[in-house]
Amino acid sequence: MDGQVFDKTKLPSRHVTEGPSRAPHRSYLYAMGLTKAQIHQPLVGVASCWNEAAPCNISLMRQAQAVKKGVAAAHGTPREFCTITVTDGIAMGHEGMKSSLASREVIADSVELTMRGHCYDALVGLAGCDKSLPGMMMAMVRLNVPSIFIYGGSILPGSFRGQPITIQDVFEAVGKHSVNAMSDEDLDEIEQAACPSAGACGAQFTANTMATVSEAIGLALPYSAGAPAPYEIRDRFCMTAGEMIMELIARNIRPRDIVTRKALENAATVVAASGGSTNASLHLPALAHEAGIEFDLFDVAEIFRRTPYVADLKPGGRYVAKDLFEVGGVPLLMKTLLDHGFLHGDCLTVTGRTIAENMEKVRWNADQDVVLPANKPLTKTGGVVGLRGNLAPDGAIVKVAGMKTQQFSGPARCFDSEEECFEAVSSKTFREGEVLVIRYEGPKGGPGMREMLSTTAALYGQGMGDKVALITDGRFSGATRGFCIGHVGPEAAVGGPIGLVRDGDVISIDAVAGTIEVALTDEELDIRRRDWKPRDNGFGSGALWKYGQGVGPARYGAVTHPGGQFERRAYADV
Ligand SMILES: CC(C)(O)[C@@H](O)C(=O)O
Numbered sequence: 001m002d003g004q005v006f007d008k009t010k011l012p013s014r015h016v017t018e019g020p021s022r023a024p025h026r027s028y029l030y031a032m033g034l035t036k037a038q039i040h041q042p043l044v045g046v047a048s049c050w051n052e053a054a055p056c057n058i059s060l061m062r063q064a065q066a067v068k069k070g071v072a073a074a075h076g077t078p079r080e081f082c083t084i085t086v087t088d089g090i091a092m093g094h095e096g097m098k099s100s101l102a103s104r105e106v107i108a109d110s111v112e113l114t115m116r117g118h119c120y121d122a123l124v125g126l127a128g129c130d131k132s133l134p135g136m137m138m139a140m141v142r143l144n145v146p147s148i149f150i151y152g153g154s155i156l157p158g159s160f161r162g163q164p165i166t167i168q169d170v171f172e173a174v175g176k177h178s179v180n181a182m183s184d185e186d187l188d189e190i191e192q193a194a195c196p197s198a199g200a201c202g203a204q205f206t207a208n209t210m211a212t213v214s215e216a217i218g219l220a221l222p223y224s225a226g227a228p229a230p231y232e233i234r235d236r237f238c239m240t241a242g243e244m245i246m247e248l249i250a251r252n253i254r255p256r257d258i259v260t261r262k263a264l265e266n267a268a269t270v271v272a273a274s275g276g277s278t279n280a281s282l283h284l285p286a287l288a289h290e291a292g293i294e295f296d297l298f299d300v301a302e303i304f305r306r307t308p309y310v311a312d313l314k315p316g317g318r319y320v321a322k323d324l325f326e327v328g329g330v331p332l333l334m335k336t337l338l339d340h341g342f343l344h345g346d347c348l349t350v351t352g353r354t355i356a357e358n359m360e361k362v363r364w365n366a367d368q369d370v371v372l373p374a375n376k377p378l379t380k381t382g383g384v385v386g387l388r389g390n391l392a393p394d395g396a397i398v399k400v401a402g403m404k405t406q407q408f409s410g411p412a413r414c415f416d417s418e419e420e421c422f423e424a425v426s427s428k429t430f431r432e433g434e435v436l437v438i439r440y441e442g443p444k445g446g447p448g449m450r451e452m453l454s455t456t457a458a459l460y461g462q463g464m465g466d467k468v469a470l471i472t473d474g475r476f477s478g479a480t481r482g483f484c485i486g487h488v489g490p491e492a493a494v495g496g497p498i499g500l501v502r503d504g505d506v507i508s509i510d511a512v513a514g515t516i517e518v519a520l521t522d523e524e525l526d527i528r529r530r531d532w533k534p535r536d537n538g539f540g541s542g543a544l545w546k547y548g549q550g551v552g553p554a555r556y557g558a559v560t561h562p563g564g565q566f567e568r569r570a571y572a573d574v
Pocket residue numbers: 088089130167201205206207277279451453476477478479
């Protein structure tokens with residue numbers, strides 16, 4: 001990039017830095033120590049989700065400095081800014097979780113507004129936890145300025161009595177403890193051992209799933225998703241991203257050149273192949289929506305159905321994110337998928353090259369069993385399955401990776417909030433063979449579509465994971481295992497059938513056939529619907545009220561600007 005001269009008359013930052021009328025604007029930039037030369041170079045927004053809420057984001061400030069060095073080395077002027085996060089692990093199991101999915105929208109919106117307001121020419125975005133990853137990528141596609149995504153990296157595995165552990169073991173320990181199968185002392189020991197470093201939850205949970213997506217969709221540099229947060233090699237990826245963003249400006253390569261329908265299919269493919277988080281079936285439609293591409297839960301489910309499950313990662317399998325990185329990272333997973341025809345190789349990426357070109361130097365590693373060859377998979381279909389039926393006309397999702405059985409039928413036991421169900425689980429006032437139904441927890445109903453790891457992990461920890469099924473219009477953690485069906489739509493709050501079910505109605509789920517049915521006739525459902533009345537969710541003002549008013553259905557990604565609208569007028573072109 002040495003000597004690259006950028007034509008400022010074509011870049012958005014000209015509105016801030018060029019001509020006599022912008023003298024006041026330049027005064028502010030001089031006030032922050034910028035030189036004349038720096039002011040007239042391209043301005044690159046370095047958006048970081050750094051804060052002290054959780055280990056996922058704590059290393060982002062360090063990494064952002066490396067990005068800035070890279071930008072400066074390639075004759076750009078980096079401008080760092082931070083946005084909020086809500087970290088699921090700490091928001092879990094209480095009202096705080098209602099803020100989680102809503103935070104994805106706030107992150108996307110806040111990055112959008114900072115970029116627009118200051119006319120930055122490009123964006124390098126760093127994100128470390130479940131909602132900040134999709135939120136940051138959504139902002140990139142929405143703004144459509146040259147962008148590179150950087151993941152903060154995974155946490156290192158913990159160790160408990162010689163066994164590697166993750167946060168999942170602590171959530172499940174709560175269930176063991178509740179049935180007196182674990183002592184207070186052991187619970188104390190495990191909670192102190194599970195999280196030994198900075199970084200996002202360590203297995204193929206939601207953050208690592210979306211990090212895998214960031215490489216497969218083409219917005220992140222190859223290998224950059226895999227290195228754990230404390231590893232100094234992350235800083236090298238960050239430096240390179242900083243240099244590379246200047247090249248993307250020069251070549252005018254934008255996120256919507258990258259995030260195409262085929263790229264979204266590639267993203268869904270790596271989720272299924274790695275037994276990733278069900279949350280991806282929300283985030284991929286949301287990302288698609290930013291690009292004006294129709295790609296809903298059923299499109300995601302169709303890819304899931306035809307994709308082999310090859311990466312033996314927790315929660316369904318044996319290994320964690322660090323293990324995947326050590327054997328070859330996301331490129332190794334993509335290599336076998338590409339070689340066996342499961343990925344589109346012709347999609348452009350932020351390297352300026354296609355997926356197939358990026359893969360040219362990647363060699364298959366036969367000396368490992370973290371990723372199996374795609375022609376010899378763990379199972380022939382993906383680790384996550386879409387469902388549809390009279391209980392979920394707008395679809396539902398279940399993770400089958402690692403599950404012994406794929407069919408379940410039993411009488412419903414209904415709860416109108418997660419708390420009511422958690423209480424029944426803790427006091428064991430439910431029976432083996434039942435289908436626990438948690439409703440009024442959808443995007444509008446909660447509001448906020450809570451993630452329910454406390455309840456599902458408690459069930460699993462009690463040894464009830466495959467003895468009951470759980471269905472909800474809310475959602476699950478990437479660490480959830482057991483027969484747990486989420487995103488059931490339409491949600492109860494808008495009159496969906498899940499709100500019409502009564503205790504004892506027989507519910508049948510078949511993950512092989514892809515169905516979810518309640519044994520009620522259409523006539524009976526109609527009669528019950530006539531008696532149904534909407535409920536007040538208790539939020540009359542503030543961010544969650546606003547979210548509940550605007551949010552669309554889970555099937556289309558639970559976005560707050562639904563209705564087929566997307567940002568057609570990329571701000572960089574104005
Ligand atoms: C706390 C977890 C495990 O990170 C969860 O939020 C997830 O979705 O994976």
